[in-house]
Amino acid sequence: MTNTKAPIDIIENLCSSISNNKPLNINLPENGLLHIDKLLPFICVYRFKKPDVYFSRLLKTQASYILAHESLDISNIIDAIRKESSKKFNTFLLIECWPDNESNSSKFKISCPVDKAPGTVKSLTEGFNELNDIYPNVSTEVSNTTIRHPKHLNSLINLEDSKKTGTLVFGISVPTLYKNDETEELYSLFFREFYTIFSETIKKAVFEFIRIQTSDDFKHYLMLGKTHIDDVTIQSDAELAEISSGMSFLLRTTPVNSTEEWEVFKKNKFKKTPSFKYRLIALDPELEKRKLYNIPMDKIEDPTIAFILRGKRLEIEKQLTMLEERGTKNFRFVGESLYGVIKKNVLKEAKKILKAFPKREEIKSKERYNCSEFAAHAQKELDYYNSKFPNLNLTLEVRNDVAGIMVSKTKLLINDQISLDANRCDALIQHEVATHILTYCNGKRQPLKQMYEGFEGYDQLQEGLAVLAEYLVGGLTVNRLRLLAGRVIAVNSMVNGADFIETFKLLKKKYNFSDRISYYITMRVYRGGGLTKDAVYLAGLIDLLKYLKKGGKLETLYTGKFNTNHIELIEELLHRNVLKSPELPRFLERKSVQERLQKLRKGIAISELVN
Structure with missing residues (x-):
């Protein structure tokens, strides 16, 4: 039974923060916690005698919750929150949840007024039953009862009073499927799935309640999620970004003598495999892995961000292993688990392209730009984006130690000996500046460093988006x-067992690539012991065309650096206002670009992208 009222100062602090639309975190007696991310017409409650830390984490996925010891009477807290909420919303939803520790129970028990909120009941039932896909015999029982709290406790609100104040009360008894009842051992992998589904189900159910019962315009259930990122998440994200940035994976897996070995390879009439040299690895992969797994990701309360950061951690771990295995066959095998194997449709499209265009296209334009002329055009584009991102200092450098044109964060690097077709100038600028630099800048505006460092596998979408920009500008x-x-x-040739020279000859003789291009394609694929990463660029373009044909929003893709499998997560974080809407490339304003984009929406073959 409860006996101690929550202190008055807590109530005053609560009311002040909510009315000023500030996030609220208040420690309650006996290790309790009150959290309100933003003003919403609902709150989740868990009252405990001895807290189940894992059950607490279920509620911490929500934007509004109270964890309170049974000895604390929190009815005055609930009433204060409801009153503040009523200034904006005309109704309020109280969801009390408690763990069902009955041995072998797999049933969610929902106590509620069924006829008052059928949409909410349906969402809860359907959501919890999704666990059947990963755990057998999960079921949901709905009871139309006035007992909507643990039987040994009092109700948090008098049901007669709740009718007068427009408050709806739900009680949910949750089976603790995520741990062993006898040993209390946590089934960690299953728990991640469990709390993700629980989090989504509660938000969807509340959204149905709000959609029907209130006049406020929440356009998507994801808008009910957390907006503010806690300190543990910020710390984990920062540490992960530091390890990723310091690893310099591609730099350490790219030969430093590729140009010199090209001359030797040519001199030997393409019969002797090149001998590539690499930069020394100025870090200990084992120590970096130790740092990686000291990051407290298990304490991250947000399932979406936890998923993103875990994916990046796994990618970094595999890249560190690849650095250890550089120069061996294991390098390639670990790389295949990271970048995947070639999908049949990607290989099929590659062969269709080379069949449609069996030879190199000769450049008809006689006008060419040297490094200075190209830099002058690129500077105009950089000047425009500098006006949009005044704190980032977008620059360019002409230098002799880069191959062609490339980007490093906010800097465009141009080789001092470059000579390019003038007709390609705009396309290259939109590829490098309006894609790679722009997405970096948009990522820099976000609260997560991974948004500019890059999510797991971000290269695939980045390169697909950059090539698409070339098409859109003609x-x-x-x-x-x-x-x-x-x-x-x-890549396909290598994974099927061909050596460097066999792959080089395949490109040269069957597909009519020049000696030099055949060499550089082969070098990139065989570097380090075999890197399958180069196949993802065409795969990214294919995924992007499918996405646009299905009506996907192109604008979302400029929010930062991520892969196609992260798009729904990015949209969720945008709905929740965790992320800011991106600055868009100005070439999208061109009429010709909009016309080409409409063609993509209708669906066209990759070979039709050639301008």
């Missing part, structure tokens, strides 16, 4: 498309 060429297809062919 500058995608046959040679560019052939190059992407050639990389897929080379």
